[in-house]
Amino acid sequence: MGLVHLLRAVTVNFDLLGAEFAARNGLHPTDVRALIHLLDAARDGTPATPGWLGRQLRLNSAGTTALVDRLERLGLVRRERDGADRRRVLLEVEQKATELGWAFFGPVIDKVVATAEGFEADELETVRRFVTSVLHATQQMRSL
Template sequence: MVHLLRAASVEFGLRQAEFAAAHGMHPTDVRALICLLDAARAGENATAGLLSARLGLHSAGTTAVIDRLEQLGHVTRTRDDADRRRVLVRVSPEAVRLGRAFFGPLLDGLVELIGTFTPAERATVRHFLTTARTALTP
């Protein structure tokens, strides 16, 4: 099962690299967009510090990623209304549209596949993926 998980991760990484190449990005830029989207989905305020921690980059590397994504129109930087010293990084609607156009069919296929599983099977898969992620997180 570990080998299958790794193989699925490699395939998803290849799709990310294809998306990056098609849109003039570095693969790390795509990972950054995913981190930002995950933060938004979780209701977290995304800052350069959060992105740095999640990507394992130093501050200069994180700034370079955000600068590239901002220049491409994929993210915006805005002052946090609650703390004007803090800058929030958000994915632009255009980047969401591009991601959905590319990854949507893949994700829709996975959702359809998951729909064929029983509730117990989905719970087992969720448990495995959740604990695998925990085991892989330093």
């Protein structure tokens, strides 16, 4: 149970950091979660459509449209037509969003990376396997 409590504490701290980032930048916490999903999709090569984003955030179509409109108005996201299927709209994160994120979260990321450098490769692999397993378990709970 100690590991569960530590994971919860880390989650709460990241959530508080996300809320502070949102407040400083005039965003809703859902806006921050949307940006995270979009950045992860870009890193993974996943096409991010409004429908896909709505499913990730569990928003209906109207809520997703309002969210994307808000992020677009703020200059954080843009809609692009898919080159392969012009009927499909893809969502792209603007450089401004990335810069805001790095300005706020960069020091935290630097500290986490520096902490990881104090561990051996096999220790980090064990941590990676554990955290990945926890992630999969929590993702399964979301779909219930």
